[in-house]
Amino acid sequence: MIVWRKASRSNTSGGNCVEVAQRPGSVGVRDSKDPNGPTFALSQETFRLLVRDVKAGDLDKP
Template sequence: MTHHKAATTSPFTTGGWAAAASCGPNGGNCVQINLDTEGVVGVRDGKRPSGPVLAFTATSWRAFLAAVRAGRLER
């Protein structure tokens, strides 16, 4: 397993966060994503916009979405 040091600054713009339309205007209980930084996808909890952000390479994010769509992450 590779361990990475937490970043102290975010490469993501504050206005670039988006959630599904069904989440409503305040983010609700939804995950938000940010695609503003080329090659990197940011993921955060909509209830905690100033909380931690997970950052994925675009390739890893596409692989994750493909696994979700294929049902490979269901229990």
């Protein structure tokens, strides 16, 4: 069974929210507002790099 958890920066005001789940050999990611919608899996290394870039603000809109 995959257990999803909401990202710590997500809020209840309808903003950008994601959920993540540890999967065998990967990390699952989905939109928390659409839990039955599409999901995707990232390698653990790719997820680590994504989190690093998000925290650094490298993916913010200009």
